[in-house]
Amino acid sequence: MALKFTNFPYLVQKNILKNMELSEIFMTSLCSKKAKNCVILARIKVSKVWHEMRGNKLSIRIEQKGQRSRTIIKVSEVPEEQMRHAFRVRIGEDFDGLAKIRVRVSKRNENKQHYRIEVYHIGETLKNSLNDHFKALFQYRESCALLMDVSKISERMPNFGIVNEIFLVGKAIVELEDLERILSQWPNLDTLSIFPTIKGDFTDTSKILVAQNVFMKNIGAFGMNILKNFTGRNINLQRVDVVEAELREILIKWMNNEAYSKQRKTFILNY
Amino acid sequence: MTSPASSSEVKYLIESSEGNTFDVSGAALRQSNTFNAMFLNIGADGPIPFTDYNEATLKKVFEYCEHSVNEENYSGPKHQDDLSKWDLNFFNEMDQKMFIDVINASNFLDIERLTSYCCERIARMLRGKNTQEMIKVITLPTAEELEAKQKVEEKKAAAAKKVAEKAAETAEKTETLEELPVQQLVQTTRNKLTRKYLSFSNE
Numbered sequence: 001m002a003l004k005f006t007n008f009p010y011l012v013q014k015n016i017l018k019n020m021e022l023s024e025i026f027m028t029s030l031c032s033k034k035a036k037n038c039v040i041l042a043r044i045k046v047s048k049v050w051h052e053m054r055g056n057k058l059s060i061r062i063e064q065k066g067q068r069s070r071t072i073i074k075v076s077e078v079p080e081e082q083m084r085h086a087f088r089v090r091i092g093e094d095f096d097g098l099a100k101i102r103v104r105v106s107k108r109n110e111n112k113q114h115y116r117i118e119v120y121h122i123g124e125t126l127k128n129s130l131n132d133h134f135k136a137l138f139q140y141r142e143s144c145a146l147l148m149d150v151s152k153i154s155e156r157m158p159n160f161g162i163v164n165e166i167f168l169v170g171k172a173i174v175e176l177e178d179l180e181r182i183l184s185q186w187p188n189l190d191t192l193s194i195f196p197t198i199k200g201d202f203t204d205t206s207k208i209l210v211a212q213n214v215f216m217k218n219i220g221a222f223g224m225n226i227l228k229n230f231t232g233r234n235i236n237l238q239r240v241d242v243v244e245a246e247l248r249e250i251l252i253k254w255m256n257n258e259a260y261s262k263q264r265k266t267f268i269l270n271y
Numbered sequence: 272m273t274s275p276a277s278s279s280e281v282k283y284l285i286e287s288s289e290g291n292t293f294d295v296s297g298a299a300l301r302q303s304n305t306f307n308a309m310f311l312n313i314g315a316d317g318p319i320p321f322t323d324y325n326e327a328t329l330k331k332v333f334e335y336c337e338h339s340v341n342e343e344n345y346s347g348p349k350h351q352d353d354l355s356k357w358d359l360n361f362f363n364e365m366d367q368k369m370f371i372d373v374i375n376a377s378n379f380l381d382i383e384r385l386t387s388y389c390c391e392r393i394a395r396m397l398r399g400k401n402t403q404e405m406i407k408v409i410t411l412p413t414a415e416e417l418e419a420k421q422k423v424e425e426k427k428a429a430a431a432k433k434v435a436e437k438a439a440e441t442a443e444k445t446e447t448l449e450e451l452p453v454q455q456l457v458q459t460t461r462n463k464l465t466r467k468y469l470s471f472s473n474e
Contacts, residue, residue, distance in 0.1 A: 005409035019394035
């Protein structure tokens with residue numbers, strides 16, 4: 001006698017899915033089209049989604065209210081030799097390829113687990129399909145966060161929908177032109193954190209100034225320009241080449257309420 | 272319905288798919304929201320028909336209800352690790368067919384606690400499995416199987432279409448023959464005969 005999931009009544013299917021981890025729900029949806037529809041019909045909601053793109057890895061994390069974000073799916077590239085026992089996986093509408101799926105259980109907490117999908121190459125199709133599939137499953141229309149390596153900045157991004165937090169990490173230097181191009185895709189930016197050094201010509205119309213909360217670690221000569229033109233709430237600049245006269249001018253304007261009316265917190269480090 | 276004086280001792284007669292009847296206490300039956308909605312206020316004259324489920328399944332479901340009568344009010348799913356020895360035995364005794372029947376019956380009877388435990392049990396069967404292993408456990412048709420099934424269905428549909436078209440063609444031909452005036456009909460038949468004759472003569 002087979003335990004046919006899709007033969008159970010809708011309420012039972014929904015109840016089973018609600019007893020599963022989000023990563024398991026995602027895996028169930030990859031089993032077949034029918035299973036995917038069951039997941040969609042169960043209307044499982046997730047709070048905040050984090051898309052992470054670093055090196056040759058891609059991951060989706062979920063941040064439930066008041067909790068730390070948890071990885072659900074991690075996609076990574078592996079050499080062809082390691083794909084020996086791979087099987088055919090369909091993700092979304094377009095991706096249909098070989099993959100190996102493994103479960104990774106957290107060493108600290110056995111209940112925490114995520115799935116690792118290993119593929120030979122993470123192409124644009126896979127990125128888009130994974131994103132679309134995830135959005136369709138959980139009917140996600142809220143704003144999400146994006147954590148990406150600076151090396152990925154010139155690549156084409158999947159349609160993440162509304163992105164309100166961007167974290168740019170990595171050791172390479174960012175070209176301001178590339179940064180502006182990528183920031184122009186998301187006009188409702190709330191938080192922007194940039195760790196690498198930026199290179200290029202800063203203008204007053206820079207998209208960096210759109211963000212309400214800005215954190216920059218290796219800002220150098222740009223620092224004073226950004227500080228002068230910043231209209232958001234909180235700013236944290238580190239390794240700034242501080243020009244004392246300009247800083248004094250900014251502070252006087254702020255104290256006299258002549259500018260920076262929305263600004264709540266300013267933090268500057270020159271080392 | 273048998274109706275002794277005290278409400279806690281009220282017994283109801285349940286009818287299974289085989290037509291057999293058996294007693295269930297009112298307290299146990301009240302755990303079913305379906306029963307509460309249907310019979311609690313108006314009562315039942317004869318046995319309550321739950322004829323979609325067999326006697327063994329219903330007895331198993333109500334055995335659970337009888338056992339959990341004195342447990343505190345249900346507050347969300349209980350973790351399987353917290354299940355008592357009796358609960359564990361209850362689940363382990365069942366074979367898969369019975370388990371599926373119990374889930375379906377408890378879902379129909381809307382017994383929240385039992386349905387939830389059963390669903391959590393299935394969810395645990397899938398814990399830590401990849402798609403291929405999941406497919407084996409919950410026997411979902413794989414993409415390839417679905418594709419093959421679709422192809423077979425398409426072939427069947429095409430064959431049925433061909434048959435329908437042929438039938439329509441024959442019907443059309445007969446219709447045209449019937450519609451022809453008598454003289455023309457004679458002529459057509461004659462032509463056919465001549466053609467036959469000619470073909471004979473050629474041979």
